[in-house]
Amino acid sequence: MNLDGSGVLLTGATGGIGQALTDALVAAGARVHAVGRDATRLGVLVARHGAAVVPIAADLSDEGGRARVVEAAARLRPSVLVLAHAQGAFGLFEEQTAERVRALLETNLVASALLVHALLPQLRTQPQAAVVAIGSTFGSLAYPGFAAYSASKFGLRGLIEGLAREHADAGLRFQYLSPRATRTAFNTPAVTALNRALKVAEDEPAAVAAQIVAAIRSGRQRLQLGWPEKLFAWLNGAWPGLIDRNLKSRLPLVRQYARS
Numbered sequence: 446m447n448l449d450g451s452g453v454l455l456t457g458a459t460g461g462i463g464q465a466l467t468d469a470l471v472a473a474g475a476r477v478h479a480v481g482r483d484a485t486r487l488g489v490l491v492a493r494h495g496a497a498v499v500p501i502a503a504d505l506s507d508e509g510g511r512a513r514v515v516e517a518a519a520r521l522r523p524s525v526l527v528l529a530h531a532q533g534a535f536g537l538f539e540e541q542t543a544e545r546v547r548a549l550l551e552t553n554l555v556a557s558a559l560l561v562h563a564l565l566p567q568l569r570t571q572p573q574a575a576v577v578a579i580g581s582t583f584g585s586l587a588y589p590g591f592a593a594y595s596a597s598k599f600g601l602r603g604l605i606e607g608l609a610r611e612h613a614d615a616g617l618r619f620q621y622l623s624p625r626a627t628r629t630a631f632n633t634p635a636v637t638a639l640n641r642a643l644k645v646a647e648d649e650p651a652a653v654a655a656q657i658v659a660a661i662r663s664g665r666q667r668l669q670l671g672w673p674e675k676l677f678a679w680l681n682g683a684w685p686g687l688i689d690r691n692l693k694s695r696l697p698l699v700r701q702y703a704r705s
């Protein structure tokens with residue numbers, strides 16, 4: 446995919462990875478149609494990049510918000526859709542409210558699926574087009590303390606893999622690209638403390654964005670960032686019992702930080 450001169454509709458543009466992606470996409474010559482709920486944070490991106498960023502303020506968990514994004518896309522005609530919005534919810538599943546679980550699944554999975562569904566007809570008219578979902582290691586390896594989030598990312602991976610196979614003989618690409626833990630406000634202090642206790646490495650958003658942009662350019666369908674995360678994600682598919690045993694030994698720490 447040649448990004449120079451292309452339009453990229455980027456959800457989660459105001460987030461830690463989203464801002465770094467905006468910078469990297471603009472540097473690659475793309476025009477970024479930046480989606481977020483917070484108009485002030487969108488304004489910061491416009492101030493940084495001028496006309497290369499078109500702000501679209503919308504709550505994606507809301508039907509009206511998604512309709513605003515679809516209307517904007519009909520006008521701006523992007524050839525790439527990057528889904529980089531998400532909500533996290535670290536904690537023991539039974540201690541989370543039903544509303545929290547619903548909001549997370551609606552934002553991360555249902556809104557993503559409906560947005561792709563609404564934008565497909567427009568994207569299919571482009572000579573070269575791609576739908577890029579920002580996944581997570583937890584979309585291949587479900588983690589205790591992140592059950593609802595893992596469910597949303599497993600679902601997103603299933604959606605993108607299914608669509609890639611449904612469009613295997615067409616020009617439209619579907620990519621599922623997974624960062625490992627990344628230093629953004631997405632991770633609460635409890636998550637950061639847990640990562641430290643478990644010696645989980647955290648990447649810088651700019652490094653993650655550079656690898657995502659390289660993957661969009663090359664068109665690779667799947668990417669898991671980080672080692673040993675690549676190995677663990679593979680092992681979870683091939684030999685899940687081994688990961689079960691490893692994570693059981695980490696459970697006391699997960700419980701401690703989830704309740705902290």
Ligand SMILES: NC(=O)c1ccc[n+]([C@@H]2O[C@H](COP(=O)([O-])OP(=O)(O)OC[C@H]3O[C@@H](n4cnc5c(N)ncnc54)[C@H](OP(=O)(O)O)[C@@H]3O)[C@@H](O)[C@H]2O)c1
Nearest residue numbers: 457459460461462481482483504505530531626627629631
């Ligand atoms: N950080 C990590 O450790 C990590 C690791 C693996 C994967 N990821 C994935 O990477 C992506 C980006 O994460 P991040 O670290 O950049 O997160 P972040 O800093 O928390 O940003 C989240 C973004 O999602 C947007 N968002 C949340 N709910 C929304 C809604 N209802 N409607 C519209 N936008 C909404 C936020 O926009 P506003 O708040 O401005 O509305 C913000 O732009 C996510 O898909 C995440 O799952 C992150």
